[in-house]
Amino acid sequence: xxxxxxxxxxxxxxxxxxxxxxxxxxxxxxxxxxxxxxxxxxxxxxxxxxxxxxxxxxxxxxxxxxxxxxxxxxxxxxxxxxxxxxxxxxxxxxxxx
Amino acid sequence: xxxxxxxxxxxxxxxxxxxxxxxxxxxxxxxxxxxxxxxxxxxxxxxxxxxxxxxxxxxxxxxxxxxxxxxxxxxxxxxxxxxxxxxxxxxxxxxxxxxxxxxxxxxxxxxxxxxxxxxxxxxxxxxxxxxxxxxxxxxxxxxxxxxxxxxxxxxxxxxxxxxxxxxxxxxxxxxxxxxxxxxxxxxxxxxxxxxxxxxxxxxxxxxxxxxxxxxxxxxxxxxxxxxxxxxxxxxxxxxxxxxxxxxxxxxxxxxxxxxxxxxxxxxxxxxxxxxxxxxxxxxxxxxxxxxxxxxxxxxx
Numbered sequence: 001x002x003x004x005x006x007x008x009x010x011x012x013x014x015x016x017x018x019x020x021x022x023x024x025x026x027x028x029x030x031x032x033x034x035x036x037x038x039x040x041x042x043x044x045x046x047x048x049x050x051x052x053x054x055x056x057x058x059x060x061x062x063x064x065x066x067x068x069x070x071x072x073x074x075x076x077x078x079x080x081x082x083x084x085x086x087x088x089x090x091x092x093x094x095x096x097x
Numbered sequence: 098x099x100x101x102x103x104x105x106x107x108x109x110x111x112x113x114x115x116x117x118x119x120x121x122x123x124x125x126x127x128x129x130x131x132x133x134x135x136x137x138x139x140x141x142x143x144x145x146x147x148x149x150x151x152x153x154x155x156x157x158x159x160x161x162x163x164x165x166x167x168x169x170x171x172x173x174x175x176x177x178x179x180x181x182x183x184x185x186x187x188x189x190x191x192x193x194x195x196x197x198x199x200x201x202x203x204x205x206x207x208x209x210x211x212x213x214x215x216x217x218x219x220x221x222x223x224x225x226x227x228x229x230x231x232x233x234x235x236x237x238x239x240x241x242x243x244x245x246x247x248x249x250x251x252x253x254x255x256x257x258x259x260x261x262x263x264x265x266x267x268x269x270x271x272x273x274x275x276x277x278x279x280x281x282x283x284x285x286x287x288x289x290x291x292x293x294x295x296x297x298x299x300x301x302x303x304x305x306x307x308x309x310x311x312x313x314x315x316x317x318x319x320x321x322x323x324x325x326x327x328x329x330x331x332x333x334x335x336x337x338x339x340x341x342x343x344x345x346x347x348x349x350x351x352x353x354x355x356x357x358x359x360x361x362x363x364x365x366x367x368x369x370x371x372x373x374x375x376x377x378x379x380x381x382x383x384x385x386x387x388x389x390x391x392x393x394x395x396x397x
Contacts, residue, residue: 015285048228049228049289052228053132056130056132057130057132057133060126060130061123061126061127061130062123071132071133075132075133075135078135079135086267086268086269086270089268089269090267090268090269090304090305091305093268093298094303094304094305094310
């Protein structure tokens, strides 16, 4: 498997100053997916936004992994609801005009 | 520049312990953290306030300085000079009492008292690299502007950004442009630019999903006897056959004459036309006579 589009986890640990166990725990509850290539662990590059958010929530709010999981599920729900509101507003415009 | 009461911001009194400060900060951060309140400007402002308060009060040296000179912040400069002299005598040379946190976003009060260099996230530590802030912008366009894929140059924060606007983009839709947001913290990558489209429909067409809807006037005789009319579609004129005895409110569908489907080149929604039959007005004597004769043929 090519390492392109992947970031090594040890780099992220260094960058965000978190333990490797932080990423393993996130992986255990499916918040991230760790891929092993040539005995090194990686995460997909396009998941970096989510990972940074998880690090911030952990660091700024002192939330543990379960807390991060709850927050992420709720944020996803909010995102879905916001998209639904936009779509409903657009439909409402159709009847109001 | 007004004095900022950091104790009030965190809802604690002056005798609060370090644990009380941490507890108050965490409680408020959970409420106003930007990651938990996406697109909420008020929450973002509040978070900056509590973060700033925490930066000052959680650091004993800064807290002492704030307690001593807070209300009298104009004298902070003199205080700083005196401290610096003292450090020079001691062989130290640190300019900023907060250490090196990278670029920040603090109040004028904070910057005048503690210097302008501090992190936008108090607990991120000195050398942690973070992506820059995501920036949000709104782009106002007319519905006709998004009928075809278009390239535009936008000037955001003094920088020109070439943007491709795909045909069929919807009102309220957000397009993310990677790496055009705020500068990274401590050398981290730049944030993203999120552009929200605000699309104004000033056409005679209503848009629902990818389908367009419009109403076309039809004269009575064509509705009864049938014929051909020319109608306006979104991208030009089209000829339509009118079936004899067409009823008022009849809907016809023009397949593929609707709005382009987002990011599906060459795929369009449909156009729905509703016929609205116009009754003749100011009838002549002859017309009235003929209608009377017609009415007699269909007694109700």
